Amino acid sequence: MRPLPSGPARAGASLISRLIALSSALAIAAGLTVAVAPAASAADSMVYLDGMKDARDVAAAGGKVFVAGDDEIIVTDSRGTITDTISDLPGAAGLAVTPDNKRAFVALSGAQQVLELDTDSLAVIRRIDVAPYPCPWNLTLSDNRLWVGYGCGNTFNGGVFGLDLSAAAPVPVPVVANIYNAPLVAAAGGTLAVGETGLSACDLMVYDVNGTTPVRRGVINGFDNSLVIYDLVITSDGSTVILNNLDGWDTTSLTKAFSFPGGAGSVAISPDGAHLAATGTTGYDITMFDMGTRAQTYRIFASYASPVIGTLAFSGVDVFTVLEEVTSQRRLRLWRAEGATLPGSTLKLSAPPTGTALVPLTATGTLTLADGSAPGPQPLVVTRKLPDGTSTTIPGVTTAADGTYTFTDTPPVSGTITYDVFWNGNADFRWSRTSAAVTAARHPSxxxxxxxxxxxxxxxxxxxxxxxxxxxxxxxxxxxxxxxxxxxxxxxxxxxxxxxxxxxxxxxxxxxxxxxxxxxxxxxxxxxxxxxxxxxxxxxxxxx
The missing domain is CATH 2.60.40.730 (SOR catalytic domain)
Structure with missing residues (x-):
């Protein structure tokens, strides 16, 4: 197979340079009937990862979010606020966490080691040497075995080995070798999926790992199925592997089982198995799908920043990914899409299209929940934005029991005045917002x-x-x-x-x-x- 000019998968490649896998994504944009937020908003958070140049993986555990890149891990709380930085981690790359969220494993590609961390104290539990296997990069954890995709990029020195974590000094057990780049790995339910990367056609290999020795079930041919793999994820029972092109492959019959609409750069499945998250389906977005119906349920866009491939993770009802700005500085920031897995809500606002400075106007609207239930009294944040960009909050706006609301405001100046209404959501329903513009004439004199x-x-x-x-x-x-x-x-x-x-x-x-x-x-x-x-x-x- 002809190598593509790329490094190891999950090496911080942004979607700007990875659009080869997304050529069909734009075709679906015109027919969307699901909730779409125009851009990341007040309900979400954006935090700059200053100092980090190359983000490689994101994982969540123990109320924390871990971002691996360069020679460090940046740690945030569950809301995306940076709390710690773990330094001196040469070539920090892939992450994996235990089901109890108490331990995290980090591939140190620059040290030929896998690091085990306590997610609470952030203390190093142990360092596992994996020599002679170069550049450990991608990790996946299944029961007491950690599977490692290794390879230094742009050479055929890559492969996969396993580590028995119950051993005091785990010894790498080879699975497959002589693969171009560090392959992607995903394991669950006694099944290990191995995806080639960096090639114009990438094979997907499937192994049975129920026993002590992995047994290859077969290969899904990359040429025959036009596979260019940037990311993959496996269902919790190990029955299906979903690739970044949003095709689901049966790991027993090795046939395509289903497809989600479009294509993506990164994919992740929620811990409860109910939701699929994907980035880059239409560019700078996070898109959510129902795993049962495969219907799109939610989409939100980032402004002027591209999701970094391989940095997608769930944290409770939220989804995190790293963004790379499309400006010349190329700064990285961690994006938290709040409540991405929750049922949605819809705010509507009706305001007069025209008004007059210093003359009161009245606007009305509704808050509707996805299940049609009455929201009850809910506080809303109403913000008035003037033509010069200054904003003022209009206090005391709350919905009635049926979700209707009204407010009165007096435009202080002429010009286009925007009213933004925001509901912060709750434990059961996702936030929503809406806005309306009023063109205010100057007051007569x-x-x-x-x-x-x-x-x-x-x-x-x-x-x-x-x-x-x-x-x-x-x-x-x-x-x-x-x-x-x-x-x-x-x-x-x-x-x-x-x-x-x-x-x-x-x-x-x-x-x-x-x-x-x-x-x-x-x-x-x-x-x-x-x-x-x-x-x-x-x-x-x-x-x-």
């Missing part, structure tokens, strides 16, 4: 200008007026500009005047020539009040 109807050249004229904003108080000290037109001539600048606190103003002028004088006072307005003008006509006679 007017100028009344008074003065004499006649005058004489050379004699001072006195004028007064009021800047009026209807039911609102105009800004004190508003700058008004006075102009003059004489007998349909050119518009001339006279001067400026500022309003008093009540909007009143006054000015004087001494006409230099006779004729029909039109005095005009203009106010440019603000982002709250509209432009306005007022005029007054004076007939000026020549000198007596």
């Amino acid at each position: 007017s100028i009344t200008l008074s003065g004499p109807k006649t005058g004489t050249v050379g004699k001072q004229l006195s004028f007064s007026g009021v800047l009026d904003a209807g039911d609102q108080t105009p800004p004190s000290g508003a700058l008004l500009v006075v102009y003059l037109t004489v007998s349909d001539g050119n518009l001339e600048f006279v001067g400026t005047v500022n309003t008093n606190s009540d909007g009143s103003f006054a000015f004087v002028d001494t006409p230099a020539v006779g004729g029909e004088h039109v005095y005009e006072v203009r106010w440019d307005g603000t982002n709250v009040f509209e432009y306005t003008r007022g005029t007054h006509n004076v007939t000026v006679r020549g000198r007596p």
Whole structure:
């Protein structure tokens, strides 16, 4: 088989360079009928993994999330907040955790070791030397045996060996050798799946590991089935292997059992076996499927960042993956998709499309749960975002028992004002949000200008007026500009005047020539009040 120019699978390759496996994913995007969130939102968390350049695996255990990469493991709590860093781990790569979540195993590709950690104290329990097998990379745990995919990349020195963890000093037992790159491994229910990587056609090998010696059941040919493998996962009973192309393969008959719609970069199955998570089905996304019906149940997108292949893991009802920014800095961040496995909820918001600055408006909406039950009183977070980007929370918005809600707000300025409504969800239903935009016009204003109807050249004229904003108080000290037109001539600048606190103003002028004088006072307005003008006509006679 012809090698592809790539390193070991799960080596931090982002979807930007891995789109070869996703060519069919975009074809399904137009017909989605499931809940879709437009982008990672307030319910999710994003934390930068500063200092880490190459994330290789993610695992969750004991209320913690472990991110392996470079020569370290970054540890977070269950909400994705960084709490610790374990350093001096040469080539930290694959992770595996015990079913009781008390121990984690780390492949140290740069030290030819597998490290065993206490997930509570983060103390090293033991280091298992695996020489002469180079670059241990991918791990999977089944009962007391740890299966290790090894290989230093871009050579045929890869393979798989097993470790009996019940032994005081486990000795590697070879399973298969002379494989290109470090193969992917997944084991459960007495079955071990081994996936080739880095080739234009990748074989999927299946082994029976119920006995002390692995027995190969057969091979699913990569050429015959057009397999390019970046990730794989096995069901808890070992009956099915699901590849990143979202095909499920029966591990006994070695035939394709089913397919999920589309394709992906990474795949993971929830601990209860009910959900399949996939990244990169349409680009920068996490997509959830029901394992029973294979229907898509949820999808959420990240902004300007691509999920790193092989870094997908469940933690309770949440899903974690590492993102690589598509900017020039290529910074890594850990993304927590909160409540990804929960039934959804839907928020709707109806607001008037137009309004007026300083004039109250009323918006209404509903919160609906996936099972149709009444949500009861639920607190909502309503945020008003102004055109300049500043935001304010509107307090005290709660749904009625039937899920309806209403709020009233007074736009403080003109322009496009966005109202965002967010429900944080609960233990039974996933969060949701919605938004609506209102185009607010500037508040009406007017100028009344008074003065004499006649005058004489050379004699001072006195004028007064009021800047009026209807039911609102105009800004004190508003700058008004006075102009003059004489007998349909050119518009001339006279001067400026500022309003008093009540909007009143006054000015004087001494006409230099006779004729029909039109005095005009203009106010440019603000982002709250509209432009306005007022005029007054004076007939000026020549000198007596």
